[in-house]
Amino acid sequence: xxxxxxxxxxxxxxxxxxxxxxxxxxxxxxxxxxxxxxxxxxxxxxxxxxxxxxxxxxxxxxxxxxxxxxxxxxxxxxxxxxxxxxxxxxxxxxxxxxxxxxxxxxxxxxxxxxxxxxxxxxxxxxxxxxxxxxxxxxxxxxxxxxxxxxxxxxxxxxxxxxxxxxxxxxxxxxxxxxxxxxxxxxxxxxxxxxxxxxxxxxxxxxxxxxxxxxxxxxxxxxxxxxxxxxxxxxxxxxxxxxxxxxxxxxxxxxxxxxxxxxxxxxxxxxxxxxxxxxxxxxxxxxxxxxxxxxxxxxxxxxxxxxxxxxxxxxxxxxxxxxxxxxxxxxxxxxxxxxxxx
Numbered sequence: 001x002x003x004x005x006x007x008x009x010x011x012x013x014x015x016x017x018x019x020x021x022x023x024x025x026x027x028x029x030x031x032x033x034x035x036x037x038x039x040x041x042x043x044x045x046x047x048x049x050x051x052x053x054x055x056x057x058x059x060x061x062x063x064x065x066x067x068x069x070x071x072x073x074x075x076x077x078x079x080x081x082x083x084x085x086x087x088x089x090x091x092x093x094x095x096x097x098x099x100x101x102x103x104x105x106x107x108x109x110x111x112x113x114x115x116x117x118x119x120x121x122x123x124x125x126x127x128x129x130x131x132x133x134x135x136x137x138x139x140x141x142x143x144x145x146x147x148x149x150x151x152x153x154x155x156x157x158x159x160x161x162x163x164x165x166x167x168x169x170x171x172x173x174x175x176x177x178x179x180x181x182x183x184x185x186x187x188x189x190x191x192x193x194x195x196x197x198x199x200x201x202x203x204x205x206x207x208x209x210x211x212x213x214x215x216x217x218x219x220x221x222x223x224x225x226x227x228x229x230x231x232x233x234x235x236x237x238x239x240x241x242x243x244x245x246x247x248x249x250x251x252x253x254x255x256x257x258x259x260x261x262x263x264x265x266x267x268x269x270x271x272x273x274x275x276x277x278x279x280x281x282x283x284x285x286x287x288x289x290x291x292x293x294x295x296x297x298x299x300x301x302x303x304x305x306x307x308x309x310x311x312x313x314x315x316x317x318x319x320x321x322x323x324x325x326x327x328x329x330x331x332x333x334x335x336x337x338x339x340x341x
Contacts, residue, residue, distance in 0.1 A: 010051035019047035048121060069099040070308060071119035071127040073112060074152075077104045080280040081251060081297055082130065085152060088301025089128060096309050098125075105132050113138050120147050126308045128152055134197055148311035152304045154198055155322065162311065164304040164323045168198050168277075171293040171327035172205025175247050175275040178291070178329060180213045182336045184245035184273055188218040188236065190229060190257050191249035202249045202277055218243055229253065230260035237266060245273035245335075251280060254290065274334040289332035296325050 016023045021040060028036045029044040036044075047053075072089050074082040086102060093100045101124055105112035109132045116138075119127055126148040131139060134157040142149060143159035155163040179187050189206045193199050203220060210217045218241065221232040236242060248254040254276030261268055268274050269288040276283070279294035303323055331337050 010053040012053070014051055015044065015047045015053050018050060019043045045121075067123060067125055068097055069101055069124045070305070070312075071101045071103070071115075071122075071124040072129075073103045073105055073115050073119075073127065074130045075105050075107045075132055077102075079251065081278055081295065084297035085130075085301040088298040089305045092302050092305035092309070098309065107132050109133050109136050109138075116142055120145065123147065125312045126150070128304055128308055130154060131156060133195065134158075135195075148308060150304050150308040150311070152300055154196060157197060160320045162307055162321045164300055164307065164325065165198075166295050166300070166325050167327050168201035169205035169208070171277060171295075172202040172247070172249070173209045174327070174329050175277060175291075175293050176206050176209035177213075178331070178335060179245045179247065179273055179275060180209065180215070182245070182273065184336075185215055186218060186241060186243045187215065187245045187247060188243035189220045189247050189249065190233075190253045191220060191222055192224055192253050192256075193250065194220075194222050199249050206247055206249075216241075223253075223256070226256040226259055229256040230263060233257070233260050233266075234264055237264065243272060245275075248274065248276040251276070251278040254278065254283075254292070258286070258290070269334050269336060273336045279330055284332065288334045291332045291335040291337065292330050294328050294330045296327070299325055 012023050012026050016026045019026065021044060025036060025040060026044050029041045070093060072086060074086060076082055077086065090100045090102075101119060101122075103115045103119075105115060112129075112132050113136070116127060116129065120142075124147070128150050130152045131154050134154050137158060139156045140159040143156050143161040148162075150162040150164065152164055153166070155161070155165060176187060187210065189203060191199050191203060194203070207217055218236070221229060221236070223229045223232060246257060248257050254274075257274065258268065261272065261274075266272055275291045275293070277293045279292040283290035283292055303325065307321060307323065
């Protein structure tokens, strides 16, 4: 049986021929050179899209033409978790003489795809990405492209790529086991962004722990807003199976749960216990302080940036690297524990 030859990758010369310009003009357009007119740049960009051309990273490295910059795309810069990760990435990049181009996708896959496309053709030497939707088909071509890419927090599910993640399932089990040890028996789960692999893993961890403890699993509250969480909790606490504890699967659901319980005048730590996944500074300042599973956000940023820089410098074999970092339980008073003197 004869193998079908792999399709020929478009070259810079191919782009120049289709655009009707010289190879130097294509190179200048890719690198945003000021001497290229907008009219010419449009023709070159159209040819790049038509041919699916990607700058050859290996060639740029061998000829010393690296931009010494990397791209970082996160869903939300206002989220404390991604803010800490971004800061750590920039620290590691700066220590290695690299600049970071930072962008936020606003949880919009189309914005994310456009940002990846712009960074790929700018070009940056590599991209760090927190995918909005790990199953989006466009990610397959990105993972298989010439520009090195490392995902943070969430691996690409439609292709194999380098990734840095945390122990999501084990962390959820750790949180729920702590509640079980306190003697709670009706433990509910609150989550949003349930399409994400990370959230799915945390819910699985919650369910595994409930089965192991032979406790009834309450219906998971899934909502995209504080009002939705409030309405669901209001209904749940009016039912005969009201919860005596809650596990919230990420920062957004934890914050919405705290605000909803306060509005409903349900006292955290007394009438209902709460443990969240993700830890931010102000959780220790509110009353009662919130018990959480802490992700190593700084290490996520440092590790992913180091991995990408090693890829850029050709420091790894072709096999993809998957790094999983441990999480820790930070015990405060929202779970029923007493303040330590």
